[in-house]
Amino acid sequence: MPSSPTAPPATDLRERATVALRRLVGRDEVGFREGQLEAIEALVTSRRRVLVVQRTGWGKSAVYFVSTALRRAEGAGPTVIVSPLLALMRDQIAAAERAGIRAVTLNSTNADEWAAVSGALARGEVDVLLVSPERLNNPRFRDEQLPALAATCGLLVVDEAHCISDWGHDFRPDYRRIRDLLTTLPDETPVLATTATANARVVTDVVEQLSAGGRDDDGSRGGRDVLTLRGPLARASLRLGVLPLASPEQRLAWLIAHLADLPGSGIVYTLTVAAAEDVATALRDAGHDVAAYTGRTEPAERIRLEEALRDNEIKALVATSALGMGFDKPDLGFVLHLGAPSSPVAYYQQVGRAGRATERADVLLMPGPEDKDIWRYFASASMPRQDQADAVLRALVESGRALSTVALESIVDVRRTRLELLLKVLDVDGAVQRVPGGWAATGQPWTYDAERYQRVSEARDREQQLMVDYERTDSCRMAFLQRCLDDDTAQDCGRCDGCAGAWFATAIPDAAINTARSRLEQPGVVLEPRAQWPTGMDRLGVPVKGRIAPEVALAQGRAVARLSDLGWGQRLRELLRATAGEGGDRPVPHEVLRAVVDVLRTWDWAERPVAIASVPSRRRPELVSSLAAGIGELGRLPYLGPLDLVDGGPVGEPGGNSAFRLANTWGRLGLGDDLRRRLSGIPGPLLLVDDVADSRWTLTVAGALLREAGAPAVLPLVLALEA
Template identity: 85%
Template sequence: MPSSPAALAALDLRERATVALRRLVGRDDADFRDGQLEAIEALVTGHRRVLVVQRTGWGKSAVYFVATALRRAEGAGPTVIVSPLLALMRDQIGAAERAGIRAVTLNSTNADEWAAVSGALARGEVDVLLVSPERMNNPRFREEQLPGLAQTCGLLVVDEAHCISDWGHDFRPDYRRIRDLLTTLPEETPVLATTATANARVVTDVVEQLGAGGRDVLTLRGPLARASLRLGVLPLSAPEQRLAWLIAHLGDLPGSGIVYALTVSAAEDVAAALREAGYEVAAYTGRTEPGERIRLEQDLRDNRLKALVATSALGMGFDKPDLGFVLHLGAPSSPVAYYQQVGRAGRATERADVLLMPGPEDKDIWRYFASASMPRQDQADAVLRALAQTGRPLSTVALESIVDVRRTRLELLLKVLDVDGAVQRVQGGWVATGEPWIYDSERYQRVSDARQREQQLMVDYERSDGCRMAFLQQCLDDDTAQECGRCDRCAGTWFPDAIPEAAVLTARSRLERPGVALEPRVQWPPGMDRLGVPVKGRIAPSVALSEGRAVARLTDLGWGQRLRELLRSTTPQPGSTSPEASSAEPAASDRPVPPEVLRAVVDVLRAWDWAERPVAIVAVPSRHRPQLVTSLATGLGELGRLPYLGALDLVEGGPVGEPGGNSAFRLANIWGRFTVGAELHQRLQGVPGPVLLVDDVADSRWTLTVAGALLREAGAPAVLPLTLAVEA
């Protein structure tokens, strides 16, 4: 029998913790895994700050739910869990309820419940409150709820803590607010941070953040090997081969699983192809509505679907213990991100299959997302200048008509400036604080360099001759790495590499099927008067475009890849856009439309279910690809026996923007840059039907919208836009 009070207390803690654990998992024989009880003891008895780095499926949630039960039994306040995704919150609430723990959430989708949640918190009826890091900067929550929670919470949990670090693969600036929250906690409030995807560099960064206020941080790190996962790599360069492999072999994979794609369009296209091949699958992307996400997640859990074809939108938080496989069509940009995604599989099964099918387009996609997430000094300076000069709160929408930054980049930039103290979110928008802000170029260069190294590590993983699991462990600085004995390098190729010709033909037919809809703009951007453009509100029906078509999105697996190659050499450089380019000289590599591309456009026209067939063709003028656009328009005219009326005229001068700018500035850069010349105007008179408006690429769609409005004003009864590609 234990003789000391400390030993008795430890025995009592273990007994109480074991009871709570067994209630949580619903099994009378459940016991703690290595490290779980140590973490719980440090939180409950030691009131410490603890970082737990353990593999997916180890049971990190068990630590904070058991600690919550014990703390609440001692009379402590509710646990506050900072959780990054709604899907993760849903799973955590479900797990809490099974353990008899009362859990609620405050998030953007349940604002109508906030008053009830606040009342329950005030009455002590809540054991766990889940919030997103973004919620901590909501003015209402920050002012009305957060101060009280900081003083009364019994435990603060930071889930997916690698997001704290801008070295991490899921850097979210709002996570850096947690450091400020930590400095407001009473000394005795324990803090737990958990992650499965942190290498030594990220761990150091997270510990530094958790140690705010000079507190010591206990780091508990276990081996990251996953004994159930059988890893493999199947390099197939052609997209039709990758899709054909799936068509032929998806049904052979165990249970149900996830097929990851790098882009929304790829996920949607692959899901459509697999459904046509007879599989029960669905696409799950950032475009999927919240209610539909819940339904699809449950369909996969209940095995009503063979697979979800998903982007990274289905990542942290989705929990299906018996998930049988994870496949990747295209590689994530780092081994850390890859480990996190494949960790969804095999949590409660003896075997789960993990297969990577990288593509040649992966590096282009990595570069795009890496550049989109990094703040730029010129844009930050423009935002701070605009807020300071205005002297009142500005919404994100209002800022878009003052600074030329695209919405998603602007939102990220404001978050970075906010956590750095240069701006603050208040009721009505954003204000400048007056605090000096210096662009930390050295820091961002380090981040950029680290990401490039991680991208190269992903390429090295694909080509490695050694154990796949050991490679991933080494990338995560796990010194327990050893050969797994199961992957394709250790045990030989476990997956079929033969692809039936019939599957290849089916995949090729699906990928070579051209045609995507071009939805017309229906609303002018707000605040255009600030930019000298006299439009507002809805676009008048008398000048609006009809729905159009494009051969493909540039991110599509089939035609998208071909069109990227065609357009790559003449893509405008930063500082210019297609009609606003500063140079009137065509690119040296500009050439007539290739015959196979022209045939694809004809196929698009043939399948177009328009209300009225076009009767004439007009081209959008192009400085970069005049031969390509003109030959496309004239070639279609010859094949379709439609008169080519010519192109609009370009107007020199005016503002020059950059590709990827925001909607308001993109429109301003187009406005006044076209005119309907006298000859074209005369030809449009009395045209008895719709005009086909031809261009190479649709990005913001403002070029087509403005050109179409001019044609409508000049006499065209309707305008049908047609492009080779959509930049999306």
């Protein structure tokens, strides 16, 4: 596209851009890095669409903030930045304020400010508006504000643009809406997309998305040309290493012994929420100043923890991927992974948090044998299934009206998180639309793209293998990551353990091993009882609603561990895998029974149970019955036996949603005459034993039957919690 006829001369633009950059950075001697001014000129002078792929710390935000300052000085409307995380928005707003740029956000946490923000936009008092991709489909924002913003914005920025791509390590369906937004922009509106983690496949996909809309040079409606600016991705400050330690206790012990030796403050990443919480607790008990940071952390607490790490008030945050793209601490001294991400691209993105303004930062990976199971779980949860998509569309069409997510749960057997993802995919594909009151079918034809999802699945399998190859390579690790990102400038870094040998301690003191073992061998997790029946159960023929009545509710229970726990969780995962199905069932191992006894010993119940019953098991009857009998023998409690299975017992696949899990259990458990007789007049609480609790509806229904038959209280006890 030719330059605007009113564009300033290149030398004038360079001078004004330099002034804006120095105001942004706060230093008079700073200049542009290679590629920054080229991107700014393409946006401001030529009004182009630009994709910038540069390493973390290169200064991608400087490009869009300087471009914003120049465009606003020319009289253009505000810059709209589509940003994926609230934490990232907070950093961007702070950076804008330092540069004298007025930045605001519309998000789910500041609804009380929307009217004021809208007024400021209307009065031209806003230079930058930050929104999440999900906000683009909020009915009120989409219908009332987005059309005017699209018509008047001076620059559209898509931050973390790899999220657009199916192939990106952090694909988010809502990012696909940006393609539709691009088709509504005036031809002269420049667009910038930025990312630090895109291989050639992702770049191709993002460029295809960015080219949507606009006019070709001959004036016909068609795709827009996209300028791609890509730099070398090597990070000179990072010193990479891998320490393979087979057992969870060895990995935790290494952290206990050596966390204090790592430079400055940093991040310890784990793959699950449970692991983050357990590791943080163990490290605090060992005297380290750390805190857990996960998707369960409240927003206000997240802000407090981020600031504590920025200010070096704590040694580390033990975090899941919830602390990722949105966190900026230029002097972060280390990133350590307790368990590997599922791809080198995701790994590069996370380690890129470190060493942005320091000469050296340490990066260490401690993979675990359980990593592949966790990868497999998250991969399956993120892929839409055709049968579930068809069921959702059929429910919306047959209803003839909008249905909320909660209402859909009583019609289609899809768990909440998967259902929300599926609705987003169908929305982006045009088959459904978010409207006031929920979701509605559009009537547009939709076909499940099995070939596309198969390609994505195969690509993820290859990336998982690349992660394993990274762990095992004896060559340069930085060069390996660069090659995974299709960076043709890759060369040996001279710093990593592949180039220079192990820079990290490998010895683990016996005292640390003993401390870690003691921590991980402590069994016992609280099992909270269900308090509320699912909504809409009448649709499924189950006559319950509202709160579960106190006279039939379970008491608080216990489990030996969560299956995602580092210690007992891994042992129980292996036991349950080995005992599932015909031929695998066997009595409970002695060491597991001993752990159960430890749980019982530390259980702070109001009244000790006086007898035991068990949930009947189709998959592991011997494991469950021997567990109940063993507890009875050791605790000198009578084992009253299992409940009955009616018509084969509970049905349905694991992982379904709450409403269907209850419906699949309702009416499929019963009490035999002998068990009912023995319950009559029971003088105290009853211990109810099972192998695994996932939805907890089987335990809830069994407990209600036992309470109705005379048990004054029912205390659930299981080997493992699914989550």
